[in-house]
Amino acid sequence: MSQFDVVVIGAGPGGYIAAIRAAQLGFKTACIDAGVNKAGDAPALGGTCLNVGCIPSKALLQSSEHFHAAQHDFAAHGITVGDVSFDAAQMIARKDEIVTKLTGGIGFLFKKNKVESLHGKASFAGKNGDAYQIEVDNKGEKTVVEAKHVIVATGSVPRPLPQIAIDNVNVLDNEGALNLTAVPKKLGIIGSGVIGLEMGSVWKRVGAEVTILEAAPAFLAAADQQIAKEAFKYFTKEQGMAIELGVKIGDIQNVDGGVSVAFETAKGEAKTEVFDKLIVSIGRIPNTEGLNAEAVGLEKDERGFIQVDGDCRTNLPHVWAIGDVVRGPMLAHKASDEGVAVAERIAGQKPHLDFNTIPFVIYTDPEIAWVGKTEEQLKAEGVEYKKGTSLFSPNGRALGLGKAKGTVKVLACAKTDRILGVHMVGPMVSELVAEAVMAMEFKASSEDIGRIVHAHPTLSEVLHEAALAADKRALHG
Ligand code: FAD
Ligand code: NAI
Numbered sequence: 001m002s003q004f005d006v007v008v009i010g011a012g013p014g015g016y017i018a019a020i021r022a023a024q025l026g027f028k029t030a031c032i033d034a035g036v037n038k039a040g041d042a043p044a045l046g047g048t049c050l051n052v053g054c055i056p057s058k059a060l061l062q063s064s065e066h067f068h069a070a071q072h073d074f075a076a077h078g079i080t081v082g083d084v085s086f087d088a089a090q091m092i093a094r095k096d097e098i099v100t101k102l103t104g105g106i107g108f109l110f111k112k113n114k115v116e117s118l119h120g121k122a123s124f125a126g127k128n129g130d131a132y133q134i135e136v137d138n139k140g141e142k143t144v145v146e147a148k149h150v151i152v153a154t155g156s157v158p159r160p161l162p163q164i165a166i167d168n169v170n171v172l173d174n175e176g177a178l179n180l181t182a183v184p185k186k187l188g189i190i191g192s193g194v195i196g197l198e199m200g201s202v203w204k205r206v207g208a209e210v211t212i213l214e215a216a217p218a219f220l221a222a223a224d225q226q227i228a229k230e231a232f233k234y235f236t237k238e239q240g241m242a243i244e245l246g247v248k249i250g251d252i253q254n255v256d257g258g259v260s261v262a263f264e265t266a267k268g269e270a271k272t273e274v275f276d277k278l279i280v281s282i283g284r285i286p287n288t289e290g291l292n293a294e295a296v297g298l299e300k301d302e303r304g305f306i307q308v309d310g311d312c313r314t315n316l317p318h319v320w321a322i323g324d325v326v327r328g329p330m331l332a333h334k335a336s337d338e339g340v341a342v343a344e345r346i347a348g349q350k351p352h353l354d355f356n357t358i359p360f361v362i363y364t365d366p367e368i369a370w371v372g373k374t375e376e377q378l379k380a381e382g383v384e385y386k387k388g389t390s391l392f393s394p395n396g397r398a399l400g401l402g403k404a405k406g407t408v409k410v411l412a413c414a415k416t417d418r419i420l421g422v423h424m425v426g427p428m429v430s431e432l433v434a435e436a437v438m439a440m441e442f443k444a445s446s447e448d449i450g451r452i453v454h455a456h457p458t459l460s461e462v463l464h465e466a467a468l469a470a471d472k473r474a475l476h477g
Contacts, residue, residue, distance in 0.1 A: 001144055001146055002116075002145045002146070003145070003146045004027075004028050004029060004030045004116070004148070005022070005027035005028045005147070005148050005149060005346075006019070006022040006027045006028070006030075006149045006150075006343070007029070007030050007031075007032065007132070007134055007145060007149070007150050008030070008031040008032070008150075008151045008153055008339075009033075009122040009134070009151070009152050009153060009291070010031075010032075010033060010047060010152070010153035010154045010155055010323070010325075011031050011033035011035065011045040011046065011106065012046065012047020012153060012155045012323060012324075012332075013049045013323070013332040013333075013335045013336045014047075014153035014155070014322040014323025014336060014339045015031055015322075015323070016031060016045060016046065016047075016106050016109070017335075017336040018153060018339030018340070018342055019031035019110070019151075019339075020109055020110070020113045020115060021339065021343035021344065022343040022347075023113040023114050023115045025343055025344065025346075025347040026347075027149075027343075027346065029115050029116065030115065030116040030117075030118055030147075031115050031117055032118045032119075032120060032134065032145075033045055033047070033117070033119065034119070034122070035047060035051060037051070037100070037103070038096060038099075038179070044099075044103045045106035045107060045117070046099075046102060046103040048155055048156065048324070049332040049335075050099060050102050050103050051103065052175045052178055053174065053332070055098060055102055056095045056096075056098070056178045057174075057178060057199070057202075057363070058363055059094060059095040059098050059099075060091060060095055060202045061198060061201065061363050061365075063094060063095070064201070065205065065365060067205060067206055068205040068206075070084045071084050073402055076402065077402070086183070086206050088181050088182050088183055089182075092178075092179055092180070092181055118136050118143075118145070119136075119138055120137050120138030120139075120141075120143075121137045122134050122135065122136055123137070123290055123291055124150075124292045124293065124296040124298065125144055125292070126295075127296070128146060130317075131146040131147060132146065132147050132148075132150050132318070132319065133145075133146055134146075134147060134150065149318045149319075149346050151320045151321070151322060151339070151342055152293075152298075152306060152314070152322070152325060153323045153325065153335065153339065154287045154291060155286075155323060155324045155325060155335075156284040156286055156287050156325065156330055157284060157285060157287045157289075158174060158281070158284055158285075159283045159284055159285045160280075161252070161280050161282060163249065163250075163251060163252040164259075164280075166280060170254060170276070170278065171277075171278050171280060172277060172278065172279045172280070173279070173280060173281075174195055174199070176279070177195070177199040177203075177279045177281075178199075180203070180277065183203060183206050183207045183208050184203065184208050184275070184277040185208065185209065186208070186209050186211070186258070186275045186277075187200070187203050187208040187209065187210045187211070187277050187279065188212075188213065188261055188273060188275030188277070188278040189210065189211070189212040189278070189279045189281060190212075190213050190249060190261070190278065190279070190280050190281065190282055191212070191213075191214060191215075191280070191281040191282040191283070192212045192214035192219065192220070192243050192245070193281060193282075193283065194281075194362050195279070195281035196214075196279065196281040197212075197235065197364050198362065198363055198364060199279055200212055200279075201235075201239075201241075201365065204239060204240070210241045210242065211241075211242040211273060211275070212242065212243045212244070213261065214243060214244065214246070214247060215247060215248065216245065216246070217245055217246040218245070219231075219243065219245060220232075220362075220368070222374075223360075223368060223370060223374065223423070224370060224374035224376070224409065224423035225376055226375065226407075227368060227370070227409065227424065228368075230407060231364070231366070231425045234366060234425075235364065244265060245266060246265070246266030247263045247264060247265055247266065248263060248264040249261065249262075250262035250263055250270075252278070255274060258275055258276045259275050259277070259278040260272055260273070260274045261273050261275065284324065284330055285304060286304050286305045286306065286324060286325045287324070287325060288304065288306065296316060296319075297315070297316065298315065298316055298319060299314065301327070305326050306321040306325050308321050308327065311341070311342075311345060312326065312338050312341065312342050320342045320346075322338035322342055323335030323338060326338075328355060329358060329360070331358065331360070333358070337353050337358075338353060341353050354441065356373075356440070357372065357437050357440045357441050358371070359433045359436075359437050361429075361430040361433065363430060366392075366403065366405050366406045366426045366427055367429045368424070368425050368429065369423075369429040369430050369432065369433035370421065370422065370424065370433065371422055371433055371436050371437050371440055372411070372419070372420050372421030372422060372436075373411065373420045373421040374411075374421060375409075375411060375423075377421075378411060378420060378421070385411050385412060385413060385420060386412055386413075386417075386472075387409055387411050387470055388466045388467060388468065388469025388470030388471065388474065389408065389409045389410075389466055389469060390407070390408050390463075390465035390466035390468075390477065391406070391462070392404050392407070392408075392426045392427060392462050394476060395457070395461060396456075397457040397459050397461070398427055398462070403426075403428075404427075405426065406425045406429070406462075407425055407426065408424045408426065408429075408432070408462045408466040409422070409423045409424070410436075410446050410449070410466040410469070410470040412445065412470045412471075416445070417447055417470075418443060418444070418445055419436070419439055419444055419445065419446055419449070419467075422436035422439075422440070422463070422466075424436075424463075426459070426462065427459060429459075431459075432459055432460055432462075435460060435463060445471075446467040446468075446470035446471045447467075447471045448467075449463065449467035450464065450473065452464070
């Protein structure tokens with residue numbers, strides 16, 4: 001029987017990074033993963049993120065943005081392109097190539113770092129003294145490995161809607177939404193969260209009529225509401241996505257050639273819409289299926305997440321859990337950073353992960369990004385704050401790019417000027433937010449950002465200006 005210092009279950013961005021870091025720290029490490037490629041005929045590392053999440057969605061967002069730009073934006077630059085056509089199957093094939101390249105890259109990294117990669121479904125099988133026994137089931141071929149430390153990184157799966165099952169033909173989860181090879185005429189989406197908005201943007205840009213039905217009365221309730229309201233206006237009024245807030249979803253049925261969805265609007269009106277395709281994106285739930293957690297007494301909370309403390313320790317000695325299967329935001333970078341921290345804790349180090357500086361990004365156009373507290377949170381917590389805002393509309397780089405929509409808002413402590421939150425909607429704010437994260441990690445004040453030289457002309461000048469505005473000395477405001 002193979003014996004390891006560390007066995008990681010799951011090779012998503014949490015697990016594969018944890019395994020690499022553990023191996024780098026000198027531990028004999030194995031990573032067990034059950035994931036398979038799109039064709040279902042070969043193992044595929046990388047979990048949700050690489051196969052059916054972050055990476056494929058960003059590939060489609062880029063393709064659809066190019067198509068949209070060719071049709072709507074090129075003329076302003078004096079470029080005539082004639083008839084522009086769109087081939088959804090080619091867009092998906094390009095996305096698949098990127099996925100294959102990156103999932104294969106993890107295999108290479110495992111070899112380079114001497115992580116043993118085991119394919120199959122892992123489950124807790126018992127203990128041998130202090131060591132945990134983990135069974136690996138590869139299509140019925142079973143082996144058992146032993147581990148001194150186990151890191152559970154089994155991720156999450158889509159939350160099902162009780163009214164209808166996902167078939168990925170007409171009723172789609174993220175996997176189906178990322179693999180449509182023809183543009184649906186009418187696309188319905190349940191849930192205007194991150195997946196709903198990103199996938200809605202992709203298929204809207206290439207010609208679908210998109211309707212998003214959202215249960216919550218507020219749009220992007222977790223985001224700063226000033227930024228969320230501005231984004232809502234762009235997505236609905238300017239881009240033509242229909243987003244109905246505060247709806248109650250009723251019966252959903254497969255009908256001839258599509259899916260019918262009955263719902264009650266916020267005003268109490270009963271409506272039924274028939275869509276060619278329906279994406280269900282109402283959140284994700286932790287995945288512990290088949291892990292046999294109960295058998296070893298691995299505790300979960302009331303929502304099914306593996307229970308962990310702030311350092312990702314479970315109730316079992318030397319068993320850790322990270323990523324989507326534990327509390328906190330379901331984000332790849334959060335999973336990876338927890339993975340690094342756990343490997344280092346096993347090695348006796350004292351890493352620190354600040355949950356308050358985890359950035360959030362939504363890759364719509366314009367993008368939305370933030371870090372730290374929203375204005376609503378600061379108000380609710382009774383924190384005295386000051387704010388500075390700056391717009392992209394007068395920014396030279398944004399105008400040159402033809403993407404001069406959006407706002408950056410800096411929130412800082414009224415007494416100390418320490419930055420408490422930065423919220424953005426605008427071009428490439430997914431990249432701009434990194435400066436805000438760094439500033440908050442280093443406990444910077446808005447004056448600090450204001451006194452840092454920012455290259456001209458860049459989008460980062462909008463953050464600079466918002467920081468100056470918070471410090472009451474905006475130069476262009
Ligand atoms: P996962 O990536 O889910 O990996 C878990 C792995 O464990 C899988 O490979 C699974 O097969 C394996 N596994 C499960 N059980 C077992 C078992 N018993 N035995 C063996 N293997 C097992 N996050 C971002 O930060 N940025 C984004 O842009 C972004 N975009 C997204 C877009 C979509 C459409 C979706 C669905 C998600 C997106 N996310 C994004 C979220 C991100 O994908 C997750 O937060 C991240 O993948 C979580 O990583 P993880 O390692 O915890 O789990
Ligand atoms: P989400 O939590 O972002 O949004 C789900 C939405 O569905 C919410 O607005 C919720 O109010 C709504 N909802 C829930 N039940 C409903 C119902 N019965 N009827 C109508 N609306 C309902 O979840 P989503 O979009 O499914 O994404 C899952 C997770 O994946 C995200 O939480 C995020 O962590 C991750 N993700 C991250 C991305 C990024 O970082 N750019 C991109 C895509 C996903």
